Amino acid sequence: MDRMPDTAKILPFSADERSSIAMNSPSPGLQSSGEGRTPPALFDAAQEFLRSRGGGQGHFQTPMTGVHIMRCYQEIPQMRRIYRPSLCVVLKGAKQILFGETTLIYKEMECLVVSVELPASGRMIGASPENPYLGMSIDFDVAMLKEVMQQLANPPRPAPASGPCVFVGQVDVPLTECVLRLTRMAMTPDAAQILYSSVMREICYWLLTGPYGAEIAKLTLPDSHTDRVANAIYYLRDNFAQTLRVEQLAEVARMSLSSFHQHFRAMTSMTPVQYQKQLRLLEARRLMVANAANVSEAAYQVGYESASQFSREYSRNFGVAPKQDVMNYKALVARGAR
Structure with a gap:
């Protein structure tokens, strides 16, 4: 087994352990690449890449922007x-991923597809040194998705109603082959620089022409409900520390207030106010952990006028007070580094 590196650089901060009912999302029609088992060639390629980076656990950046390989030895x-x-x-x-009031679980050779920026909680289930978690994330190139969509002879037709912007499905054979090529390219930066875009284009094609093409296509259509809500999300992300009215966000989305509320909640499983609160608390946590900001400093920097209100909402969302959360994080780092 590979060595255990300095986890201070790679493990996330601790968060709440609130219980929730985990349930799998329906996965209509995707064909697995082998009854839910990772092909040996893909598993070996990922292991070889991690060994080349010193082994251990963590979030490993590949030579390809937006492509990461993760391994974790502990739950x-x-x-x-x-x-x-x-x-x-x-x-x-x-x-497991929790966003808003929805919980999803995805397992070996299953994938999570996220179509808009979303505050969410995730955790590896049952990871141990004997059975580590191993995964890969690939950021979408939305411009490339749009380009591929325009070239399709029979493009998918998105449903008019908004739905969750996160879903789980099995990984089919064409996608598996693309993931394998990306993993192998991670070992050869020169090849990755030249070939990465062609593999990403292929991934876009298989996603758009597969069972979830109608959902993926929502990312590519201008002036769709998804596009309008996404514009509001980008605005909210850039201005989360300010006092914003929901009416402002509806105007950015060019939707009526009632329609905006409906589509925003359908896509994110939370209200705009809840979304903004998540952004504020996540940034506050980063400030306290990475910049050693105290509770009051973090609260005011993310837009709270009252440190006590910030502490209450932080505890309610993360299940622990801010100071204790930072201490838990340090303890987690120390425990992983042993």
Whole structure:
């Protein structure tokens, strides 16, 4: 087994351990690449890449922008972060994601597809030194998706109604082959620089022409409900520390207030106010952990006028007070580094 590196650089901060009912998302029609088992060639390629980076556990950047390989030797508490539009594939183990009031689980050779930026919590389930979690994430190139969509002879037709912007499905054979090529290219930066875009274009094609093409296509259509809500999300992301009215966000989305509320909640499983709160608390946590900001400093920098209100909402969302959360993180780092 590979050595255990300095986890201070790679493990997330601890978060709440609130219980929730985990349930799998329906996965209509995707064909697995081998009854839910990772092909040996793909598993070996990922292991070889990690050995070339010194082994151990963590979040390993590849030479390709937006492509990461993750390995974890321990089951850790929920980690909260912003998920970008991406394809996340489990190569070994299982992972749980919680966004809003929805919980999804995806396992070996299943994938999580995220179509808009989303605050969410994730954790590896049952990871151990004997059975580590191994996964890969690939950020979407939305411009390339749009280009491929325009070239399709029979493009998918997105459903008019908004639905969750996150879903789980099995990884089919064409996608598996693309993931394998990306993993092998991670070992050869010169080849990756030249060939990465062609493999990403192929991934776009298989996603758009596969069972979830109608959902993926929503990312490519201008002036769709998904596009309008996404514009509001980008505005919210850039101005989360300010006092924003929901009416402002509806204007950015060019939707009526009632329609905006409906589509925003359908896509993200939370209200705009809840979304903004998640952004504020995530940034505050980063400030306290990475910049050693105290509770009051972090609260005011992310837009809270009251440190006590910030502490209450932080504890309610993360299940622990801010100071204790930072201490838990340091303890997690120390435990992993032993």
